[in-house]
Amino acid sequence: MPVYYEKKQLVAPGDLLAEGDYVPGDSTYKENGKIYASRLGLVDYDGKRVHIVALKAFYIPAPGDLVIGKVVETTPGGWIIDIKAPHFARLRASDVVERSFKPETTDLPSIFDVGDLIIAKVVAYDRTRDPLLTIREPGLGKIMRGLLFEVTPTKIPRVIGRQGSMVSMIKRETGCQLTIGQNGLILISGRSSKDERLAVMALRKIEAESHTSGLTDQVNEMIKKEREANESK
Amino acid sequence: MKASKKKTKKDKEKKANKKPEKLIDKKGIRLDGRKLDELRPVKLEVGVLPNADGSAYLEQGKNKILVGVYGPKEAHPRHIAKQDRAVIQCRYHMAPFSVDERKSPAPSRRDVELSKVIREAIEPAIFLEYYPRTAIQVYIEILQADGGTRCAGITTASLALADAGIPMRDLVVACAAGKADGKLIVDLMDTEDKIGEADVPVAFMPNLNAITLLQMDGTLSIDEFEKTIGMALDGCKQIYALQKEALKSKYIAVKEAEEE
Numbered sequence: 001m002p003v004y005y006e007k008k009q010l011v012a013p014g015d016l017l018a019e020g021d022y023v024p025g026d027s028t029y030k031e032n033g034k035i036y037a038s039r040l041g042l043v044d045y046d047g048k049r050v051h052i053v054a055l056k057a058f059y060i061p062a063p064g065d066l067v068i069g070k071v072v073e074t075t076p077g078g079w080i081i082d083i084k085a086p087h088f089a090r091l092r093a094s095d096v097v098e099r100s101f102k103p104e105t106t107d108l109p110s111i112f113d114v115g116d117l118i119i120a121k122v123v124a125y126d127r128t129r130d131p132l133l134t135i136r137e138p139g140l141g142k143i144m145r146g147l148l149f150e151v152t153p154t155k156i157p158r159v160i161g162r163q164g165s166m167v168s169m170i171k172r173e174t175g176c177q178l179t180i181g182q183n184g185l186i187l188i189s190g191r192s193s194k195d196e197r198l199a200v201m202a203l204r205k206i207e208a209e210s211h212t213s214g215l216t217d218q219v220n221e222m223i224k225k226e227r228e229a230n231e232s233k
Numbered sequence: 234m235k236a237s238k239k240k241t242k243k244d245k246e247k248k249a250n251k252k253p254e255k256l257i258d259k260k261g262i263r264l265d266g267r268k269l270d271e272l273r274p275v276k277l278e279v280g281v282l283p284n285a286d287g288s289a290y291l292e293q294g295k296n297k298i299l300v301g302v303y304g305p306k307e308a309h310p311r312h313i314a315k316q317d318r319a320v321i322q323c324r325y326h327m328a329p330f331s332v333d334e335r336k337s338p339a340p341s342r343r344d345v346e347l348s349k350v351i352r353e354a355i356e357p358a359i360f361l362e363y364y365p366r367t368a369i370q371v372y373i374e375i376l377q378a379d380g381g382t383r384c385a386g387i388t389t390a391s392l393a394l395a396d397a398g399i400p401m402r403d404l405v406v407a408c409a410a411g412k413a414d415g416k417l418i419v420d421l422m423d424t425e426d427k428i429g430e431a432d433v434p435v436a437f438m439p440n441l442n443a444i445t446l447l448q449m450d451g452t453l454s455i456d457e458f459e460k461t462i463g464m465a466l467d468g469c470k471q472i473y474a475l476q477k478e479a480l481k482s483k484y485i486a487v488k489e490a491e492e493e
Binding site for chain 1: 286287304305306307319358360364365366367395396397398400401402403404438439440441476477480481484485
């Protein structure tokens, strides 16, 4: 039962990763007892599970995920939201409006209009139906201000870091609030545009160098340097 | 005297019309200086279009091809969506300036046929059943053509799909082989294709050892046909190595910059 690549080695679709008693994880597939790569990315072994951290992928919704989406349409029963997944998501009006919701009388565009950005949570999704969203939790709803940053969804775990170490460091060092959508959109809201720009710089660095180790410290250093340079001006 | 002069003039005209009498000289060297089993130089680049989800660019001899990929996303119009898998919308299009005489930009009968042929060649590589009710769009733009564009189109399209992060069983690579002046040759260019005896384009998934496209235009004996396929597959394997290199090079560039 050999393994053909080392941990963190780069593979392309079709590369043979392992043979025999292994379980295929993300971005891999098994055929005739052999595990192959299905995306470009870095190999990782987790016991018997072989998976790939893809360098580029698209978002597949999962119940419980926090996402940031854009309203693309209002319908009599609710809204259609683009969450950068293969399907548009739905947000029911009955989820947003309290009890007395009547499609004839309630003015839905006055709540969310086309083009509005919202923070929501995925309630249900199983590929046969469009994902369903909810905003009935604290912190969810329409985005009023801030800066939106986009990374490829597979890099979100890197942005969060181990037990949130990366994201809490950025929050602490820049003084910005970060809301991370699992679909790759990150909302940054800080006290000044200078702070926000600092957070954007940090995120850009993470995006470009997501595959390197010790990144949290590097980013921390970079932010401190930048801040000092700003203050001395 | 006069008669012979006329003859030379005619010869010159023939040359200007790009109809050489011999495609292969005595030493086995082809019109563009290649050996019988030699490919044209291939240059591949990935991620050249920031607006598309995935993209790739290829130069193979005088061929220049640009491919952009979108998706998987909501299928439009709605009725084309399949309930059990994703659909691929593939467009092969030759730019008006891609050939000697201006080609109408409207899709020709040939364009439509090649779109279908290329779609069916890349379909087996993609996990369509993972993304039901969606569409994956592949736009293949031939900027300059010099024979073998369907093969080069498949090679480029599969790279663009991999760049878009669409899960694939393997990269699809394609190469043609054929016969000209009674000799078997690989990677035919336009004149060899038009004047030669046969052209056999083959698309291939090397890791799975599966052929996804096989066509033949012209006549070959059974023995020649088998040899031709072997030559095309050898060509495919050479291009496959370049494909993987192109795909990985983007990432390696980042790594090297950091080590410096």
